[in-house]
Amino acid sequence: MSERNEWPLWEVFVRSKAGLDHKHCGSLHAADPQMAIQLARDVYTRRQEGTSVWVVRSDQITASDPGEKSSYFDPMEDKVYRHPTFYVLPKSLDHM
């Protein structure tokens, strides 16, 4: 399919209930924002997963470069002191 005939890709974010974040749940092709919202509703909220939907054109998202993963993320591997695991928490907070 030539690029001219292909509908743009959209990333779909669904909020499962009020107060929670919109979470990324997938992507779909649609011709315009309205269609993207409708199709997101039909594809990703069929089983009552959502109360609100966002769609963002995938080409509007700036992403980190997978090739730079080693310099971006690997240095954090040995810095355990950044995790708050050295504090002793009261037992009642065991779900932190």
Added chain:
Amino acid sequence: MPASITVSSHPSVQYLLRIGDTCLIHAQRLAEWSGHAPIVEEDIALANMALDLIGQARAVLGRAGELEAELGGEAHDEDQLAFLRDERDFRNCTIVELPRGDFALTMLRNCALAIFLKLLWDGLAASSDGQLAAIAGKAVKEARYHEEHAAGWVVRLGDGTSESAARSKAALDVLWPYVAELFEDDAIDAAAAASGLGPRWSELRDGWHAAFGAVLAAAALEAPAERAFRSTGKAGRHSEHLGYVLAEMQHLQRAYPGGVW
């Protein structure tokens, strides 16, 4: 082969059959798109909407069967009503049994039917039958979404490329002669209005033309001229297409009576 059932000719039962059968056959035609829609997202959307309509058909046919018993006849459940009636006993509007055609025809028909059903459910929400009013209250939300979905497509296709506009126009020409039947009144409508069961369908005509006309205008399409022809599916006299729909839909229950998954 299990024998076909005969349904009460009481006007209230007949009124409910018109609604339930219209939803059921409409759903059956929509479900034909499963695996054939132009994109997978639409495939899922159309299947969702077919399932909404099946849910509405189940509820209304179920109520019709109960009503038969309340009126002193034999009760039928939704499955018996869907699978064991002959063509002549189906009361759906003819427009829903026409072949699904191309995507333009399907979207125009969906839009026409969604607007019609939305107006009908709105009227039925005030029904003197509490169960029917509850069914309508839930179904109207589904119809609103179906309208939004289909109207978007009608505008996109009608006001799209020369190919999509030509197909939309051709589809409208095919469907238009069958629209008038939706709003034809008879004794069953009069009885429903008198008992408070539901509105005469002719009462929905103006609202439908206003809403559908607005979609056509946005789609740069024009309604064809009105003709004298009237289809008669609501009275059980169908086009040649319904028999084939029923043959496919009823085959399993006729061949394996009471079969379940």
